[in-house]
Amino acid sequence: MLSRLTRFLSGSSEPTQSANSYQQRLAIYEQELGEPEHSFADTGELRIDIHAYGRDFVPDCEEGSDEGYVLLTNGMSERRMPPTxxxxxxxxxxxxxxxxRDPxxxxxxxxxxxxRLPFIDSKSFAFGDRVPLPTPPLIGSEFRTFLFLTPIIGPDQRTAEALTxxxxxxxxxxVNLISDRELDFIKTHGLDDFLDLLDENDYPPIFDPKRKSYV
Incomplete structure (x- = not known):
């Protein structure tokens, strides 16, 4: 993997990102999510910027607040993921x-x-896919498997529907992080049962590194 990563970072035969497509994605993002509060620029050949959109995750019909950020990449889609x-x-x-909570x-x-991983390690990501790691990727969390789902919040769904x-x-x-026991649960019982488990436990929309495993 290291040699592939080195080749990827040093140069590639793939075309570099189109400024037009980058701005088109950003315009679609801003139509539903507003102006980003922060943008984290990437200097790699496959430019993958990250935009941070502030949001109160408590619905308008409810009291209180739960402020955080929607992080959204801009550039991953410039290339097709490897065929599978x-x-x-x-x-x-x-x-x-x-x-x-914070970017x-x-x-x-x-x-x-x-x-970047699909283009480094010849992977393709879809709903329900997992990326298990040997150690936890984030300080403060014991979980070490990334799970991909799809947006269920209206503006995020509409953003996805508009992207081409x-x-x-x-x-x-x-992006979600799950425990080893939760990963085993998915393998044994299936993803649908695990999603039911998330609903039963009021799985928080904002990533909580201190969340306890539901299994």
Whole structure:
């Protein structure tokens, strides 16, 4: 993997990102999410910026507040992910979204690494896919497996529905961290049962590194 990563970072035969497509994605993001409060620029050849949109995650019909950020990559979809035998079931392009309390450097580094991973390690990401790691990727959390789902919040769904590039629809996948026991539960009982488990436990929309495992 290291040699592939080195080649990827040093140069590639793939075309560099189109400024037009970058701005088109950003315009679609801003139509539903507003102006980003922060943007974290990438200097890599495949430019994957991260935009942070402030949000109160408590619905308008409820009292109180739960403020955080919607992090959304901009650039991952510039390339098609490597083809797989699931090509008829998944979209070939994707961007990643993560709901967080603060857009820390640690979180942004992990998000950008995930967005690069398909092109480093010949992977394709879709709803329900997992990326298990040997150690927890974030300080303060014992969980070490990333799980991709799709947005269920209205503005995020509409953003996903509006994204296209090169004639391809673009999938937005939300980033989640799950425990080893939860990963085993998915393998044993299936993803649908695990999603029911999240509902039963009022799974918080904003990533909580101190969340207890539901299994």
């Amino acid at each position: 035998d699931r090509a008829d079931k998944i979209k070939s392009r994707a961007e990643l979204m993560w709901y967080v 820390t450097q640690e979180i942004c580094t992990n998000l950008r690494w995930l967005a 590039i090169g004639g391809d629809e673009v999938e937005i996948l939300t």
